[in-house]
Amino acid sequence: MTDQSVIEPSGSKPSKRFSRGNIILYGTLIVVSMYYLLPLYVMIVTSLKGMPEIRLGNVFAPPIEITFEPWVRAWAEACTGINCDGLSRGFWNSVNILIPSVVLSIAIASVNGYALAHWKFKGSETFFTILIIGAFIPYQTMLYPIVILLREIGLMGDLAGLVLVHTVFGMPILTLLFRNYFTSIPEELFKAARVDGAGFWGIYFRIMLPMALPIFVVAIILQVTGIWNDFLFGVIYTKPETYPMTVQLNNIVNSVQGVKEYNVNMAATLLTGLVPLIIYFISGKLFVRGIAAGAVKG
Amino acid sequence: MTTTSQDDARAARRPIRLFRNPMAKIASIPMILTALVVFVGGTAWTVVYSFTDSRLLPRLNFVGLDQYERLWSTRRWLISIENLAIYGICSLILTLLIGFTLAAMLDRKIRGEAVFRSIFLYPFALSFVVTGLAWQWILNPDFGLQEVVRRMGWEGFTFDPLNNPDIVMFGLLIAGLWQGTGLIMCIMLAGLRGIDEDIWKAAKVDGIGTVKTYVRIIIPMMRPVFITALVLIASGIIKLYDLVVAQTNGGPGIASEVPAKYVINYMFRAQNLGQGFAASTMMLVSVIIILVPWAYLEFGGKKRD
Amino acid sequence: MSSVSIRNLDLSFGAVDVLKNLNLEIAEGEFLVLLGSSGCGKSTLLNCIAGLIDVSGGQIHISGRNVTWEEPSDRGIGMVFQSYALYPQMTVEGNLSFGLKNQRMPKDQIAQRVARAAEILQIEPLLKRKPGALSGGQRQRVAIGRALVREADVFLFDEPLSNLDAKLRTDLRVELKALHKQLKNTMIYVTHDQVEAMTLADRIAIMRDGKIQQLDTPSVIYGKPRNKYVADFIGSPSMNFFEGDLSAEAGSCVFEGPDFTLPLTSYEFETPQIGRRKAWLGLRPEHIVTGEAAAAADLSADTIVDIVEPMGSDTLVWVNFGGKPIRVRTDGQSDLEPGDTLRIGLQSARASIFDHQSEDRL
Structure with missing residues (x-):
């Protein structure tokens, strides 16, 4: 026994890299990966081809002659109805919606989460449960009442109205996110700050906020992708001039007028998907955390 | 001594509860308003007005269950329900199956796990509109998959789901799975990672095979993860809207209509608010039917422990 | 005048009563330890004194002022927590001065106080560091410093040494005692560690189920526990108990155990009239004498050694007596082995007798 353990390393033998099981495993993973990568690939190659090349046929073939014209046209010239100023308008609308929505929704939800974690009052848990x-x-059950509410306060069709809608519908998941995070901060820290004479806002800004930076990053990732990708609220609560990028994209691609320019369409689609894709690839693990937290948003 | 204690008593009278820590309450006003006015108020408003004959504008002229009777005799609604059922059942089963299988494969201590995970998850970062448009192009009968296969020699190959009413829902399903399975895989992977390594060692010592260990030991242990995944998938299915609008816009004809689209069409396009309210109330009811048993399992069960 | 006075304090969460009609007077400069097992309400009481939990009824006075409904920061208290609760993003200096800044104290005065506290606690070299870069002992020093700079009348300690390892705990315990001697503040100290309680306290309040079981000096609590719970709780290894009957015969009282009778000739009864009744006899392992001293005791008996646990400084011997195994503490050089015969002696003077029903001391 002892002799053997000297000769052979203890523990299980490392499995051979090319065992049959491993070949099947990696083979399957690679084939499945192709299914997931295919649409991205097709979008990219299509957007770089000219229309004659596309009419020749194979969506999967790489472009013979690379052209960036579809991207330029998608950005600056693509038509929705009579407007032909491209996706750029939708892009800037989306930016204008995105920034205040992200800031406002996170500001409110983080304060909610903080209050729910450390300043419980009678009924606070009930409101949270409702949320x-x-x-x-x-x-769909809340869409129309919100139309009425927005009309009452004069924000229907206004970007500010859509910002409010995003803040309201982002609130449940963000509040949950922040509440759970602030609950995990030791209560003694909160007590120490109270003994030190800090009040509600003092503790929030001086103690909690500096400790919560990672969760703010998660919340920002969650909200930027969520709000950027929104279609439903954009289509209902804005006017054509203020349509966000997703709505405008759909109108460009699914427009029944004129000849279909598939390359321009795919360039436009990629442009719209670019913001969340960039966030996805930069943020890496934090994105996974963000969507796992935001998954309930559905 | 007596005078000071009287002063003390006055100064230290129990404060009114509502005004204790007032800042916390003031700061919670947006949350309270959202919960009460939008979520409770808005939902109740829609349910109440679903019993009226509101058309262009909401009005409180109650007509009982008329809107619901009309709803359930409208072909478009019935097709929507049927479509959602087909899409829902397939999506539920396939998402769980694919999500778990992928997660289990990634959990086999493989090389390049991060790369594979990124590939499976990136579609989730994209909107349904982008997803729908991308797959609309791939499934385009003249230039897409069908044409490519035909040119490779299979002249008779037919796969045109977006123009075939019988299989259009499966065209949507391909796109929906592409977008959503990564998330479920991620959740499943987190669940698998949460299982004690010693379980695997014990199974190995007992001589139980890998597949059998998954089916008999690991999956039963992951029950809460599966329930979470189930709720996520289900609530996503009921909200299915953007994908349909982008990929098929309900076509061909009305072959790929879904309830959420029905609601929005009647509320904001056809100017028949009552129908929209009744349809959205039906959606609410279906969510309740799904959520109540889940909430019972999730929270009712905990209390018993 | 007492420094802290707690009058008829009640606290309930919903239907659960955590503290019940609790009264406690703490003298100025006193070191009071609240001792009890977890869930007895000792930390909750401390939080009530600090104003971190709203009470349901009763009053709390600190330095002659009714502070029942005042903010924690206005009560003239400093508090030290088990987890140190240092603000992680601030330097040590920032941690010490945070409370003073909230009071809008002039900067030079803050600097003066921080410097003085740092000097007392010998943490001057750490002032520019962040808590993350400190060891456990250093962190706890900073936490004490945070209470110190407030120059509060009353210091509250919530299990401050529990997170430290054994050696450091002993060192800091001694330092705390020295600090109290130097500052002469009132200190209220919560712990579940009886060694800390015995060594630090002027008086110990033993709590159970939200009530104070006994409030007295450490030596009285150890020597004359008020009831069986206190007797069992204090002392390690804990007291041996025997069930039996008390009977008074011709002026002298005896305890009739399962198979022995102990004459209580030198036991001081709290209540003069003791009739025949069921009772508990409690004997600490260190109060059972062995060897030659056993012969001079009120009762001596030969017992068989069951288990021997050498602990270095002394040896714990389990012997069979009165129908069950009991603990006897002997010296560290014992060469007893299981099966040996050991003569033990029971002395009534150091015994404790409790009523069988009420478990109160007789």
């Missing part, structure tokens, strides 16, 4: 249940209610 969480609200995340599961189909948006």
Whole structure:
């Protein structure tokens, strides 16, 4: 026994790299990866081809002659109805919607989460429960009452109205995210700050906020992708001039007028997907954390 | 001594509860308003107005269950429900199956796990509109998959789901799975990682094979993860809207209509608010039917422990 | 005048009563330890004194002022927590001055106080560091410093040494005692560690189920526990108990155990009239004498050694007596082995007798 353990390393033998099981495993993973990569690949190659080349046929073939014209046209010239100023308008609309929505929704939700974690009051848990249940209610049941509310305060069709809608519908998941994070901060720290004479806002800004930076990054990732990708609220609560990028994209691609320019369409689609894709590839693991937290948003 | 204690008593009278820590309450006003006005108020408003004959504008002229009777005798609604059922059942089963299988494969201590995970998950970063448009192009009968296969020699090859009413929902399903399975894989992977390494060692010592260990030991242990995944998939299915609008716009004809689209069409296009309200109330009811048993399992069960 | 006075304090969460009609007077400069097992309400009481938990009824006075509904920072207290609770993003200096800045104290005065606290606690070299770069002992020093700079009348300690390893705990315990001697503040100290309680306290309050079981000096609590719970809780290894009957015969009282009778000739009864009744006899392992001293005791008996646990400084011997194994503490050089015969002696003077039903001391 002892002799053997001297000769052979203890523990299980490292499995051979090319065992039959491993070949099947990696083979399957590679084939599946192709299914996931295919649409991205097709979008890219199509957007770099000219229309004659596309009419020749194979969506999967790489471009013979690379052209960036479809990208330029998608950005600056693509038509929705009579407007032919491209996706750039939708892009800037989306940016104008995105920034205040992200800031406002995170500001409110982080304060909510903080209050729920450390300043519980009678009924606070009830409101929180309603908020969480609200995340599961189909948006369709709340769409029209919100139209009325926005009309009452004069923000229907206005970007500010859409910002409010994003803040409201982002609130359940973000509040949950922040509440869970702030609950994980030791209560003694909060108590120490109270003994030191810090109040509600003092503790929030001086103690909690500096400790919560990672969760703010998660929340920003969650909100940027979520709000950028929104279609439903954009189509309902804005006017054509203020349509966000997703709505404008759909109108460009699915427009029934004129000849279909598939390369321009794919360039436009890629342009719209670019912002969340960039965030996805930069943020890496934090994105996974963000979507795992935001998954209930559905 | 007596006078000071009286002063003390006055100064230290129990404060009114509502005004204790007032800042916390003031700061919670947006949350309270959202919960009460939008979520409770808005939902109740829609349910109440679903019993009226509102058309262009909402009005409180109650007509009982008329809107619901009309709803359930409208072909478009019935098709929507049927479509959602087909899409829902397939999506539920396939997403769980693919998500778990991929997660299990990534959990086999493989090389390049991060690369594969990134590839499977990136579609989730994209919107349904982008997803729908990308797959609309790939499934284009004249230039897409069908044409490519035909040119490779299979002249008779036919796969044109977006123009075939019988299989259009499967065209949507391909795109939906592409977008959503990565998330479920991620959740499943987190669940698998949460399982104690010693379980695997014990199974190995007992001589239980890999597949059998998954089926008999690991999956039952991951019950809460599966339930979470189930709720996520289900609530996503009911909200299915953007994908359909982008990929098929309900076509061909009305072959790929879904309830969420029905609601929005009647509310904002056809100017028949009552129908929209009734349809959205039906959606709410279906969510309740799904969520109540889940909430019972999830929270009712915990109390018993 | 007492420094901290707690009058008829009640606290309940929903239907659960955590503290019940609790009264406690703490003298100025006193070191009071609240001792009890977890869930007895000792930390909750401390939090009530600090104003971190709203009470349901009763009053709390600190330095003659009713502070029942005042903010924690206005009560003239400093508090030290088990997890140190240092603000991680601030330097040590920032941690010490945070409370003073909130009071809008002039900068030079803050600097003066921080410097003085740092000097007392010998943490001057650490002032520019962040808590993450400190060891456990250093962190706890900073936490004490944070209470110190407030120059509060009353210091509250919530299990401050529990997170430290054994050696450091002993060192800091001694330092705390020295600090109290130097500062002469009132200190209220919560712990579940009886060694800390015995060594630090002027008086110990033993708590159970939200009530104070006994409030007295460490030596009285150890020597004359008020009831069986206190007797069992204090002392390690814990007291041996025997069930039996008390009977008074011709002026002298005896305890009739399962198979022995102990004459209580030198036991001081709290209550003069003791009739025949069921009772508990409690004997600490260190109060059972062995060898030659056993012969001079009120009762001596030969016992068989069951288990021997050498602990270095002394040896714990399990012997069979009164129908069950009991603990006897002997000296560290014992060469006893299981099966040996050991003569033990029971002395009534150091015994404790409790009523069988109420478990109160007789």
